[in-house]
Amino acid sequence: MPFRFEVLATDPTGARLGRLTTPHGTIDTPAFMPVGTAATVKGQTQADLEDLGVQILLSNTYHLFLRPGHVLIRELGGLHQFMSWPRAILTDSGGYQVFSLSALRKITDEGVKFRSHLDGSEQFLSPEKALEIQIALGSDICMVLDECIEAPSTEPCARQAAERTLAWARRSRDYFEQHGDSDRQMVFGIVQGGTHADLRRENAAALVELKFPGYAIGGLAVGESHSVTCEMTQAAASALPVEKPRYLMGVGKPEQIVDYVALGIDMMDCVLPTRSARHGCLFTSQGRVLIRNAQYARDPRPLDENCGCAVCRRYSRAYLRHLYSTGEFLSVILNTHHNLYFYLDTMRKIREAIRFGNLKRFRSDLQERLK
RNA sequence: GGACGGGUGGGUGAGUGGCUAAAACCAGCAGACUGUAAAUCUGCCGCUCCUUGCGGGCUACGGAGGUUCGAAUCCUCCCCCGUCCA
Numbered sequence: 469m470p471f472r473f474e475v476l477a478t479d480p481t482g483a484r485l486g487r488l489t490t491p492h493g494t495i496d497t498p499a500f501m502p503v504g505t506a507a508t509v510k511g512q513t514q515a516d517l518e519d520l521g522v523q524i525l526l527s528n529t530y531h532l533f534l535r536p537g538h539v540l541i542r543e544l545g546g547l548h549q550f551m552s553w554p555r556a557i558l559t560d561s562g563g564y565q566v567f568s569l570s571a572l573r574k575i576t577d578e579g580v581k582f583r584s585h586l587d588g589s590e591q592f593l594s595p596e597k598a599l600e601i602q603i604a605l606g607s608d609i610c611m612v613l614d615e616c617i618e619a620p621s622t623e624p625c626a627r628q629a630a631e632r633t634l635a636w637a638r639r640s641r642d643y644f645e646q647h648g649d650s651d652r653q654m655v656f657g658i659v660q661g662g663t664h665a666d667l668r669r670e671n672a673a674a675l676v677e678l679k680f681p682g683y684a685i686g687g688l689a690v691g692e693s694h695s696v697t698c699e700m701t702q703a704a705a706s707a708l709p710v711e712k713p714r715y716l717m718g719v720g721k722p723e724q725i726v727d728y729v730a731l732g733i734d735m736m737d738c739v740l741p742t743r744s745a746r747h748g749c750l751f752t753s754q755g756r757v758l759i760r761n762a763q764y765a766r767d768p769r770p771l772d773e774n775c776g777c778a779v780c781r782r783y784s785r786a787y788l789r790h791l792y793s794t795g796e797f798l799s800v801i802l803n804t805h806h807n808l809y810f811y812l813d814t815m816r817k818i819r820e821a822i823r824f825g826n827l828k829r830f831r832s833d834l835q836e837r838l839k
Numbered sequence: 840g841g842a843c844g845g846g847u848g849g850g851u852g853a854g855u856g857g858c859u860a861a862a863a864c865c866a867g868c869a870g871a872c873u874g875u876a877a878a879u880c881u882g883c884c885g886c887u888c889c890u891u892g893c894g895g896g897c898u899a900c901g902g903a904g905g906u907u908c909g910a911a912u913c914c915u916c917c918c919c920c921g922u923c924c925a
Contacts, residue, residue, distance in 0.1 A: 505875050526874070564874045572876085585876040616874080658874095689873045697873095718874035739875045746878040747871085762868070792878095800878050 471654050471681060473713045477823055481730040481831075485822040488713055488734070490608040491652060492548060492556040495523040497713065498729045498822075500815045501558060501737040502808055505531050507541075507551040510742055511804035514553050520808055521816075523555055524608075526737045529601050530562030530593065534586055538604040546606030558737070559607035561598045563614035563633075563658065563686065564718065575615060577632060595636040596643045599655070603648050610648075611684060612640035614658040619692040626662025629687075630671040633660045641678050656682040656715060663692050665703040672707035683708050684715040685733075694720075698727055705732045722751055722814050723838040726831040729818055741811045745803035748792045751810040755838050757785075759803070764789040777809035 470491045477485040486497040502509050502517065505528040509517060517525065527547065532538060544550045547557055565582070566573060572583040579594030595613045602610035613636050615629040637657040644655050657680040661667035668685075675683065685704045688697045701716055708714055715735040716728050725736060741751065750757045752772035757764075759771070767785035779788075779802045791799035814834070821830035 501874095503875065510875085510878080528875080531875085558874095560874045565876090567874090569876070611874080614874095684874080686874070715874090720873055724873085736874095738873050739877090740873050743872065743875065743877065743879080747880090748878090749872075758870080760869095795878075797878085803878095 470651050473682070473711065475711065477825075479730075479822040479825050479827040481827045482732045483729045483818075483822045483827045484732055484734060485819055486713070486734055490524075490556045490654075492554060492608055493523060495556055495735075496819060497734040498725075498815060498818055499524060499735050500725070500811050501526045501735060502811075503737055503739045503742060504551075506535070507532060507547060509804070509808075510746065511800040512808065514551065516805060517553075517808075518555070520805070521812055522808070524558060524735075525553060525555070526558050526560060527551075527605075527607065528562070528565075529559050529598055529605070529611075530565045530582075532559075532605060533562070533593075533601050534584055534591065538601040542604040542606075546604075548606060556608040557605075558609035558715075558735075559602050559605055559611065560717075561602070561611040561613045562593050563611065563616050566614075567616035567618065567687075567690065570618075575632075577635070579613070580615075595639040599640050599643045599648065603644075603653065606653070608653060609682070610644070610653055610655045612637045612655060612657055614660060614686050616660070616687045616690065617662060619663050619687075619690050619696075621662045623662070623664050623667065626660070626664050626667055629662070630660040630667055633658060633686075634671060634674055637675055637678055637680070641680065650681075654681045656680055656684045656713075658684045658686040658717070659704045659708075660687045661700070661704070662687060663696050663700060665699060668700050668703040669707050672704045676707065676709060680712070682713040682715060684717050686717045688716065689719045694724055694727070697724070698731060701728055701731045701733065721838075722811065723835045725814070726818060726827070726834055729822075730827060730831060741807035742804050745807040746800050748799075748803065750788075750803060751807050753810075753837060759785065759788050760792050761789075771806060772810070775806070775810065775813075777806050777813075779803075779806040779809075 472489040475484050475486045488495040488497055501524050502522055503526045507527055541547055541550045566580050569585060572585060574581045579592055582591045584591050598613040614633040617629045657675045657678055659672045659675055661671045685701055688700055705714055713734045714732060716733045719728060719736050719738055748758055748760045750759055750771055753774040764785040769785055770780040771785055771788060772780050821827040
């Protein structure tokens with residue numbers, strides 16, 4: 469079996485230490501997946517990412533479908549070969565674009581009609597089409613197309629989206645059984661349900677009957693408070709099988725991630741470290757640093773004295789500020805490198821804390837420092 | 840010496856009688872960013888006072904006078920810059 473998920477240890481909080489095996493290597497969980505929407509993590513080479521210890525990257529079905537096209541990528545040997553990434557890849561289905569491109573789309577039970585943000589052309593994504601594209605891309609983990617809604621949303625509205633997502637999950641599974649290869653790829657179903665705990669539980673339970681090899685929780689961190697995100701995560705996770713990996717989509721800040729891990733989450737992804745880096749917001753052991761702030765202009769210290777990354781070992785805050793304020797390319801590169809290191813290093817420490825059963829202590833220390 | 844053109848807030852630069860403490864952009868200062876339409880977006884950006892309000896006072900469009908209820912905008916003189924002619 470090329471795919472395998474093992475829970476190696478659990479922490480009193482409920483956190484799980486695990487290992488997910490894929491044809492492109494194993495992933496230590498809880499894992500953070502950097503986002504490389506357009507087959508690139510902006511500002512980092514694949515060699516950089518390997519050096520950082522990234523075991524799995526996220527990329528995007530919808531964006532790659534529009535450009536350069538999944539057929540072209542298949543011709544060039546699939547996404548791994550195309551982008552020269554030897555480790556695992558998870559592709560998001562385009563479900564998030566249903567949310568973020570809401571002004572440019574129309575949803576029916578059949579699928580989603582998009583007006584391309586690139587050239588205005590009309591595009592259509594159905595659950596089957598999203599899988600067809602992901603099969604062509606060859607990602608290790610495919611996501612079913614889902615309907616992600618904003619928060620807050622009314623119960624009927626959330627229910628409609630959740631039920632549609634469930635129906636789409638069934639169609640996705642069936643399509644993959646017919647056209648996919650489970651030795652090569654796995655498909656995760658996605659729980660929806662807005663900010664309604666009962667609906668989350670109900671939707672998760674129904675999804676589990678479809679027997680996916682892994683489950684994602686979607687539609688969170690889209691406007692609701694962190695405590696509600698946790699409550700919903702808890703509600704959904706409680707209905708998921710313990711032996712399958714759980715992926716909380718699109719989160720979060722470092723101090724939030726430990727909370728999700730404590731709720732039994734195994735995988736997460738977020739644009740925060742990469743996007744914030746480009747915007748001059750850097751994550752450190754003492755909290756966030758806006759490197760453009762005047763107070764760093766003459767600061768000879770490393771960004772984070774407790775950080776072992778290549779950037780902190782070599783450059784000063786004053787230099788990083790200079791690069792940012794002059795708009796130099798190197799600013800994006802160094803900032804992104806540091807932020808990803810910080811996230812991945814935090815995950816390493818989280819895994820270690822779970823191994824020793826003291827995540828609770830680790831969490832309160834981390835949250836105290838970062839608040 | 841003469842003829843034109845021009846001098847606006849830290850910079851570039853709109854504005855040619857009231858809606859102008861003065862567009863826009865840049866610089867500066869601060870904030871946001873959560874399955875990436877994002878190397879983006881937002882706010883502040885003359886001084887000052889308080890009862891912090893689409894509040895009051897003061898200063899401001901090269902300088903000094905003047906016209907007008909009202910001037911960055913019109914008039915006079917002066918200073919400076921650019922181009923051209925001697």
